[in-house]
Amino acid sequence: MSFSLDSARVAVIGGGPAGLMAAETLAGHGVQVHVYDAMPSVGRKFLMAGKGGMNITHSEALAPFLERYGSRRERIAPLLDAFGPDALRTWLRELGVETFVGSSGRVFPSDMKAAPMLRAWLHRLREAGVQFHMRHKWSGWASTSEDGAAHALRFDTPNGEQTISCDAVVFALGGASWPRLGSDAAWVPLMTSRDVPVTPLRPANCGFDADWSPYLRERFAGQPIKTVAISVTGVDGKVHNRQGEILLTETGLEGSLIYALSAPIRERILAGGEVTIALDLAPGLPLERIVEEVTRPRGSRSIASHLHGRIGIGGVKLALLHEILSKEAFADARGLAHAIKALPMRLLRARPIEEAISTAGGIPFEALDAHLMIDRMPGAFCAGEMLDWEAPTGGYLLTACFASGLVAGRGACAYLEAHGTSA
16 A cells, blocks of 8 residues: 555644745645744744844855855855755745845845745645744653654643653754844754753854953944954864954944854854954055055054055044054054954954854754664654854845755655654
C-alpha cells in the first residue's frame, strides 16, 4: 500500500523566515502544516529588521559570500547549495517581489519594505493550507501522545496549556536577541533537558562598551564616524581588517563596521577580559602622507585647524584623538600621525545580548544530521538562529535562515516518507 504525505501532520514552532520557509516546503509536498508562535503575529523580528530598508541578501559571488560565515562556512555551504542568494531572489520574484542591487552590493525589495513581502507570503501559505496558531508558546513535551503520533508537544496558550500531536516537528525558535519580539531563548533548557547539546548563546552583530570620558559622551554620543578602518587580531592570531562606518554611543561603539567584526572582538574579550583594536581615522591616506602633512609647519594655526585643513581630521575624529592620547602624545607630531593611522581603542565588553541584532551559539551542527534533524530526537528538525552559526549583517543572516528552513522542511518530508505516519 502506498504512503501519502497528505496524511502527515507537522508542527513548525516559530514564525520567522526559517519557520515559514519550512512550512512552505512541507505544504508544497501536501503535508498538513501547523505553525505555532508565542507572539500575536508572525515575523515580528523580520519586520523590525526591515524598518531601515529590507536587506534580504547580497549579490557578491558565492565564495566570498560563504566566507562571511567564518568557521561555520563548511556547514552553511550545503544549505546555500540548496537555496542560495540567487534562488532566494527568484523565489521573491515568484512571490511578486522584485529586487534590486544597491551600490554596496546588498539586495533589497524594490519598495525597500518587509511588510508587503510578508503579507504576500502569508497569503500564499494560507492558500496552501498552512494553519497558524498565535500566542502558543512551546513549553516542552508531553509524556505520551494520545493518538500514537511521534511527538506530543505542550503549549502555553490564552486558554491554558494545550497538547498537540504531530508526526514531525521543525523548531525555528530563534536566538536570544530582541526577546520582546519573541526570540527569548526559552527553548534552551527544554532542549538540554533532553540531552540535546546547546552551545551558550552570545551576542553577535552587537555594540561594545568603552570607558568614555563624560565630555566625549555628552558632546559626541550619537555621532557617526565615517570612513574609518578597524584592525583586530582574533584569538587564532588572524588579523581582521575592515573599512566602513561606526557610531559613537554613550557607552562605546556600534555600527555596521563594528557589527562586521563583532565575532573576533567578542571572542578576544571572552578570552582576555578586554581587547584593544586599532582604528585608522584616515584609511584613504598612507602613513607617509599623514606624517608629511602633520609634521608640516603650521605657523600660527592651531593643531585642530592644521589637522582639518591638511588631512580632514576634525569633529568626532579629533575628539577621539584627544580622548585616547595624552597631551604629550598629542603634541608629538610624528607620534600623532601614527595614532591617526592606528589609534589604540580599548573595548571592555559586548552590549547585552537583548540589544544584539543576532546571536551566536545554539544547537551545534555536530548534533544534527545532514537534513538538520536532531540525532537524539528522530523526527525533530532545527532551523534558523537556533543553530550554532553567525554572520554579519548585509543579507547573510536572512539568506542562511531561509536556506536552513527549506533544508529542514525537505528533511522532515524525507523522514515522513521513510517512517510513515500515525494515520
